[in-house]
Amino acid sequence: MDNFLLILFFVGLGWLFRHIKAFPGQTAQVLNLFVLYVALPAVILLKIPQLNISTDMIVPIAVAWSMLPFSVLLILLGARRYKWSRETIGVLLLVIPVGNTSFMGLPMVNAFFGEAGIPYLIMYDQLGTLLIFVTYGSVILAIYGSRGQVRYAQIVRQALLFPPTIALVLGLALRSWEYPDLLVRQLQIMADMLTPLVMVAIGFQLNIRISSGVLYPLGFGLVVKMALAPIFALAGCHILGLKGLATEIAIFEAGMPPMVTAGAVAIAADMHPELAAALVSLGLALAFVTLPALYWLI
Numbered sequence: 001m002d003n004f005l006l007i008l009f010f011v012g013l014g015w016l017f018r019h020i021k022a023f024p025g026q027t028a029q030v031l032n033l034f035v036l037y038v039a040l041p042a043v044i045l046l047k048i049p050q051l052n053i054s055t056d057m058i059v060p061i062a063v064a065w066s067m068l069p070f071s072v073l074l075i076l077l078g079a080r081r082y083k084w085s086r087e088t089i090g091v092l093l094l095v096i097p098v099g100n101t102s103f104m105g106l107p108m109v110n111a112f113f114g115e116a117g118i119p120y121l122i123m124y125d126q127l128g129t130l131l132i133f134v135t136y137g138s139v140i141l142a143i144y145g146s147r148g149q150v151r152y153a154q155i156v157r158q159a160l161l162f163p164p165t166i167a168l169v170l171g172l173a174l175r176s177w178e179y180p181d182l183l184v185r186q187l188q189i190m191a192d193m194l195t196p197l198v199m200v201a202i203g204f205q206l207n208i209r210i211s212s213g214v215l216y217p218l219g220f221g222l223v224v225k226m227a228l229a230p231i232f233a234l235a236g237c238h239i240l241g242l243k244g245l246a247t248e249i250a251i252f253e254a255g256m257p258p259m260v261t262a263g264a265v266a267i268a269a270d271m272h273p274e275l276a277a278a279l280v281s282l283g284l285a286l287a288f289v290t291l292p293a294l295y296w297l298i
Contacts, residue, residue, distance in 0.1 A: 004112070007108070007195065007199050007288075010196050010199035010203065011199045011200075011202055011206075013199075014028075014201060014202060014203020014205075014206075015203040015204070016203075017200065017203070018203070023204070027201075028204040031198075031204070032197075032198075032201050034193075035194055035197050035201070038193070039191060039194035039198075040103075040163070040194060041163050041164055042187045042190035042191040042194075043106060043122075043194060044168055044171055045167050045170060045174075046188065046191055047118045047119050047171075048122065048167075048168060048175070049179070051119040051122075056120070056245075057120075057123050059120075059242055059246045060121070060124035060249060060250040061127045062250075063124070063128075063233050063237070063251070063254055064124045064127070064253070065132065066232075066236065067097060067229050067232075067254055068097045068132055068136060070229060070232050071225070072093060074228065075092045075093055075221070078092075079092075082217075085272075086144065087271050087272040088217050088272055089144065090143070090145065090271045090272070091266050091271045091272045091275050091276050092217060092220075093144065094137055094140045094141060094144070094262055094266050095221070095258045095259065095276060095279050095280070096225045096258060097132060098129050098133045098137065098258070098262050099254070099255075099256030099257065099258065099259055100257050100258065100259050100284070100287075101124055101125040101129045101256050101259075102129070104198070104202070104256055104257060104284065104287060105121050105124075105125060105256050106118065106121060106198070107195040107199060108256075109249060112252070112292075113249060113252070117248070117249045120245065120246045120249040121249055121253060124249065124253045125164075125253070126165060129259070130162065130164075130165065133259065133262060134162075137262060141265065141271075144269075144271055145266075145270070202284050206284060209274075209277075209278070209281075210278050211274065213274075214274055214278055217275060218275060218279060218282065221279055222257075222258075222283055225255075225257065225258055226255055226256075226257060226286060226287070226290045227290070229254050229255065230251055230294050233250060233251045233254040233255075234251050234297065234298065237250070237251060248298050251294070252291070252294060252295065255290060255294045256291075257283030257287040258279045258280050263279060263280035264276075264280075
């Protein structure tokens with residue numbers, strides 16, 4: 001609970017900074033880039049060598065990929081039922097199947113489950129969310145977006161050069177090498193920056209503006225992503241008899257709000273920018289209620 005209260009404190013701090021003129025409008029983007037290129041890779045480099053390769057590793061990856069057909073099916077059924085526009089369908093198909101499993105996931109998993117859950121989160125994020133986004137996401141962008149076609153070379157390059165992916169590969173390659181104490185201390189300092197920076201950035205960019213025209217697809221998308229998806233994951237794991245920390249982390253990650261990057265890409269492609277922004281912003285705000293509830297349910 002103390003860690004969760006600390007998270008709320010940093011979110012409030014970010015919201016306060018938003019209203020201070022000394023902080024430029026790009027503050028959140030700069031903080032997120034620092035996390036992406038420094039803090040998150042440091043966490044991965046620290047945690048991957050502690051990972052015990054076992055069948056448990058399959059659970060987070062399998063749950064992450066199972067969220068894709070589940071979400072897509074519900075969105076297409078909703079689109080048929082409510083006759084949404086093409087751009088609305090495109091935004092929902094791009095943003096809803098992928099969650100904010102690293103930026104939001106790491107602080108939340110650490111707060112509720114402790115550091116022991118982070119290696120399983122990394123598997124869910126890197127081999128689940130990331131791969132889904134750069135492959136499936138690129139196809140959806142090409143079909144529904146206003147720019148370009150699928151470029152498979154670019155997809156592969158994005159996946160391979162993504163800083164956390166590089167850290168994952170290095171961490172796996174260096175599993176048999178014991179880090180020097182100095183390197184561990186430096187990595188730990190950088191890793192400790194993740195939660196404050198991410199939460200300040202979230203608080204800074206919280207700006208929920210919703211018009212009546214997006215209420216139905218917005219509500220539908222968030223219910224699918226933050227309620228039905230984790231319930232589906234929980235039920236599926238229960239039916240299969242899956243238990244343990246890896247399963248709990250996978251279910252928890254399935255309930256993360258929509259990915260900020262997916263929303264940003266949708267906006268850049270002119271795929272209903274208002275709906276994309278609302279899905280991300282309102283999803284982040286609601287996560288501070290839904291994730292504690294999901295943790296209690298697990």
